[in-house]
Amino acid sequence: MAAKLKKGDKVVVLTGKDKGKQGEISSVNPSAGKAIVDGLNMAIRHTKQSQSDQGGRIPLAMPIQLSNLALIDSKGKATRIGFREEDGKKVRFAKSTGETV
DSSP: OOOSSOTTOEEEEOSSTTTTOEEEEEEEETTTTEEEETTSSEEEEEEOOOSSOOOEEEEEEOOEEGGGEEEEOTTSOEEOEEEEEETTEEEEEETTTOOBO
16 A cells, blocks of 8 residues: 655644644554654653763654554645556645645
8 A cells, every 4th residue: 555644744643642733744653554643642762871961861753653643634634545647657646625635
């Protein structure tokens, strides 16, 4: 199945503790169905000190289920994604406005 959300997309969180917050996808794991969004779903990771690292309590963005994310269209609203062919190429489009992503 083609990826509806990709790295670099601006998304909004639909459910969970960060509901309504917006961010940009920094990485996607399609096999797990999860994505990491910069600055959202933060958790504290305790790391041990090493020669190269100070260690301590480090905030880290944790993965969010792809079904809990929605793309932001040109009007700033959450939208679903569809696929269509344009000039022989498969492209993504926003279902709310109909424009290509």
